[in-house]
Each structure stands twice: as structure tokens, then as C-alpha cells.
Amino acid sequence: MSGTRHLILVLGDQLTPTLSSLATGDPKYDRILMAELHDEATYVRHHKKKIAFIFSAMRHFAEELRTAGWTVDYVKLDARESQGSFSAQVTQAVAEHQPERIIVTEASEWRVSQILAGWQTQLSVPVDILPDDRFLCTPSAFRDWTEGRKQLRMEYFYRDMRRKTGLLMDGDKPAGGKWNFDAENRKAADANLFMPRPSAFPPDAITQDVQALTEARFGNHFGELAPFWFAVTRTDAEAAFKAFVEHALPHFGDYQDAMVEGEPFLYHSVIAQYLNCGLLDPLGVCRQVEAAYRSGKAPLNAAEGFIRQIIGWREYVRGIYWLKMPGYDRSNFLGHTRPLPDFYWTAETGMACVKAAVTQTRDEAYAHHIQRLMITGNFAMLAGIDPYPLHKWYLSVYADAYEWVELPNTVGMSQFADGGLLASKPYAASGAYINRMSNYCKSCQYDVKQRTGKDACPFNALYWDFISRHRDKISTNPRMAQTVRTYDKFNAAEQQRIRDSAADFLASL
Numbered sequence: 001m002s003g004t005r006h007l008i009l010v011l012g013d014q015l016t017p018t019l020s021s022l023a024t025g026d027p028k029y030d031r032i033l034m035a036e037l038h039d040e041a042t043y044v045r046h047h048k049k050k051i052a053f054i055f056s057a058m059r060h061f062a063e064e065l066r067t068a069g070w071t072v073d074y075v076k077l078d079a080r081e082s083q084g085s086f087s088a089q090v091t092q093a094v095a096e097h098q099p100e101r102i103i104v105t106e107a108s109e110w111r112v113s114q115i116l117a118g119w120q121t122q123l124s125v126p127v128d129i130l131p132d133d134r135f136l137c138t139p140s141a142f143r144d145w146t147e148g149r150k151q152l153r154m155e156y157f158y159r160d161m162r163r164k165t166g167l168l169m170d171g172d173k174p175a176g177g178k179w180n181f182d183a184e185n186r187k188a189a190d191a192n193l194f195m196p197r198p199s200a201f202p203p204d205a206i207t208q209d210v211q212a213l214t215e216a217r218f219g220n221h222f223g224e225l226a227p228f229w230f231a232v233t234r235t236d237a238e239a240a241f242k243a244f245v246e247h248a249l250p251h252f253g254d255y256q257d258a259m260v261e262g263e264p265f266l267y268h269s270v271i272a273q274y275l276n277c278g279l280l281d282p283l284g285v286c287r288q289v290e291a292a293y294r295s296g297k298a299p300l301n302a303a304e305g306f307i308r309q310i311i312g313w314r315e316y317v318r319g320i321y322w323l324k325m326p327g328y329d330r331s332n333f334l335g336h337t338r339p340l341p342d343f344y345w346t347a348e349t350g351m352a353c354v355k356a357a358v359t360q361t362r363d364e365a366y367a368h369h370i371q372r373l374m375i376t377g378n379f380a381m382l383a384g385i386d387p388y389p390l391h392k393w394y395l396s397v398y399a400d401a402y403e404w405v406e407l408p409n410t411v412g413m414s415q416f417a418d419g420g421l422l423a424s425k426p427y428a429a430s431g432a433y434i435n436r437m438s439n440y441c442k443s444c445q446y447d448v449k450q451r452t453g454k455d456a457c458p459f460n461a462l463y464w465d466f467i468s469r470h471r472d473k474i475s476t477n478p479r480m481a482q483t484v485r486t487y488d489k490f491n492a493a494e495q496q497r498i499r500d501s502a503a504d505f506l507a508s509l
């Protein structure tokens, strides 16, 4: 017996030195367990770059903890002691070290939370599951916020978070006199604008090792391993964020909804993968953005837009996730059943916008929000794709994808599959929207101006066909009523051409 007091389990998205489980521990008496697990790498077939990123960040974090004086048992995926699952790995560690207690910070997703909850009865030692205080709003505080509300709109939740944190507040008033500057954040980008690239960090020896391991074990997963430029340590992630604040934040608001051929990142921060595994602190990054605004280095529409994404949307979708799980993943309000087309994996499609979004997803494990929402998400909803396999696709292909944040974005925001719990209307758009916000249509084989026919942009007929198919479910929505009336004004022959064009295109998938 080694005399371990507590066994502290640190999960792959808990790479934060101030984590609640670590804060209760003492390096003199306690032992940390971290493990690269086959079950976790394969419960969906994650993008290769995502696996390499997380394993490398975990290995670097284990080194950081050792330097801070902790005893860390780090089990590599291909180690002899690797057990493949959380439960088997912890059972083995309990047998070996016989700790008095197991300490773990709560899991971010439902599936893992159920595994942890089972240990109370399965293992011979008490298990303490501590709150994850890296979030601003606990699941129970979010539940309280929902009590008595007819609608759970993000905007009102966000205002409470502004008041709670004091971010961008002048006394009890929002800075600039308005809570939300979104109306200023819809400029289409000009391809000639200077686009700063996110900071890139060449793979070190640890990352090269995990790249080789990932290729050997998960070579048939989706995605390219190289080029690999993500930060894998806190220091580098912080440097990447600092560079964003300096070079891209000033334009973040203006071009938040824009899309440009060959420019995957535009003025986005590309930090969700760092925030979600614990390398960056959500409140800390918001404070830096507020400081940039207060010192005149970034305009208010950019600072407010950025802060709203983090303390608004990010916290709000987590609240919805825990409010609605289990079962939220099977939501299908619109009754969609079509299988996911192959081009979500191959990028082999004539639709230039979809091709661009899937190609960069394959190459970078990244697409920005409007590509996820208005290209791949919008297409799936218009085409009637089953939201469940689509959710699995989003969960596997992005380096930042964890179910607590991906699922409400997919099921609620992009597919309207929860019937409007999260989104106030379906995010459905025809080619005209994509043409306004991007330059994809210029190089596309389809004609964005045509509504029907074999050369017409498929988004057009699919959009109107969607409106017609779901009119019963959407016409009572005040934000959709006008669109339904427009469809009704098309004559019968045009409505038939729309149905035929949509059917022909869907048959070709």
C-alpha cells in the first residue's frame, strides 16, 4: 500500500490548475490519475486533429502538475496498464493505491456524469463529485432562472450574467446604453481585407508522439492531422488569445457573420478548443476584452459581441443541456429522417459553400459559427436530415466539440429540433443570404439567382419546399408568418416547380 490519501481523477477537459478537485487536494498526500482512454477517443469517431490536440494538452498538463509537486499517474493510450474506460482505470487504481476517497470535479457531459455517479455503489471507497466552478452559472441556478418563464430567451439570461459579473457595466447600466450591439455586427467581408491568422505553434516532441499514436490507432477517422498548429499549453493558449485581442478583436463584431472563400478564420478568436478543455479561463478572457474596450483598443460592438458569446451563449447552452438531458439528443420536432449525405465526410459536392465548409472542417477541425449554422446546419434542416446523426457529425468533427455545448447548438439552434425552446425561429435561409454574407456563390456551379431548375442554387428550392412542408409547425411563429405568406403568393405552377426541383435534388444525394 502506497499511503495515498485521495485519488484525484482529472478528466481530459479539466486541464485547469485551479480546478475544484485539485484545489481540495494536497500534493504531499494525494495522487492524480489521468488517462488516455480508448472508449473516450471512439464513442464518436473524433477528428484525428481533435484527438491529437486533447492528448497532447493532457500530457503537457500532467507535466505542469508534476512540476508543481504532484504525483501524477498518467496512463498513455498504448501503455500496458491502459484499461480503456474510466471505470476500469479507476477500479485498477483503487486496487493498487487503496485511497481513502476518490475526488473528481463533475463531468461536463451527461454520459460521463452517469459513469461517475455509478462509482458510489460500484467502488469500495467514497467518491466526492465537486462542482465545476469554471462556469458562471450552475445547472441548478439555470433551472431556477427558467422557473415561471414562458420563453427561455438567451438575451435575458445574458443581461443577468452581465449584472452578475459586472462586465461592460457602468454602474447598473450597460456600457454604451445598450445591452446588445448585434445589429452592427452583420457586415459582409471583403476578400481584400487584411485577415489576421490565429497564432500557430509548431508541434513539439510530445505532440509529434501523439500524432504518431493517433495515426496508428485512429488512422481511419475523419480529418487531417497536419498541419497541426494548436496551442497545447496554457502559456501558448494565452499568447494566442492575446494576439487575437491585439489583431482581430477590433473587427470581430463587424465581420462576425461574414464568410470568405479561402479564409477559414476571418476575425474569429479560434479559442473554443482552449476554453472547453480548460486551457483558457472564460471570465479571464472576457475581462481582457473589456480592458481592450476600456483602453480604446477595441470598439464596443466588438467587445460586447465577444463577451455575449462567452457569458451569454456559452453559459446559456450549457444550462439548456443540463435542463433537458437525458433525451434532448433525440429531439426531432420537424420529424426529419433523411440520412446524412456522404459529402459531409468527403466534401464532394458542387455546392461551393458546403464544399468550403466541409473541406476546412476536414483540414482544420474548425469552421466558424456562421458556417456551422448557416451552411452545414441550414442545408441539413432544409434537406430534412435526421438531427441525431447530424449531432454525431458535429460532435466528432470539431476540435472544440463536447456534447454539452455542441448538442444544444445543433439540435436547438441549427435544426429547430426542440421546437423553439432555444431558438426563437428556425435558422432557415435561401441562397440569397449566403450570397449576401459570402463570396462563395461567385465560384459555384449553381446559379444563386435561380429558384428552380437543375442549374439553380439548391438552397433556393429547398428553402421554399421547407417552408411549404412545415407550414403547420412554423406559420404560428410571428417571425415566420411573413415568409409563409410570401410562399402562398407563388402561383400553383411555381409551387409545383419548387417541389419538383427540391425532390430532384434530394433524389440525387
Ligand SMILES: Cc1cc2nc3c(=O)[nH]c(=O)nc-3n(C[C@H](O)[C@H](O)[C@H](O)COP(=O)(O)OP(=O)(O)OC[C@H]3O[C@@H](n4cnc5c(N)ncnc54)[C@H](O)[C@@H]3O)c2cc1C
Pocket: 267, 268, 269, 270, 271, 272, 273, 275, 276, 306, 309, 310, 313, 314, 315, 317, 367, 368, 369, 370, 372, 373, 377, 394, 395, 398, 400, 401, 402, 405, 406, 407, 409, 410, 413, 414
Ligand atoms: C451546429 C453548431 C455546432 C456547434 N458546436 C460547438 C461545439 O461543439 N463547441 C463549441 O464550443 N461551440 C460550438 N458551436 C458554437 C460556435 O460555432 C463555436 O463556439 C465557435 O465557432 C468556435 O469558434 P471560435 O472560438 O473562433 O469562436 P468566436 O466566434 O471567436 O467566439 C468566441 C467564443 O464564444 C463562444 N461561443 C460563440 N458562439 C457560441 C455558441 N453558439 N455556443 C456556445 N459558445 C459560443 C465560444 O467559446 C467561442 O470560442 C456550434 C455552433 C453550431 C451552429
Ligand code: SF4
Pocket: 350, 351, 352, 353, 354, 430, 431, 432, 434, 435, 440, 441, 442, 444, 445, 446, 447, 448, 457, 458, 459
Ligand atoms: S449558389 Fe447556392 S450552393 Fe452555390 S455557393 Fe451560393 S448558396 Fe451555396
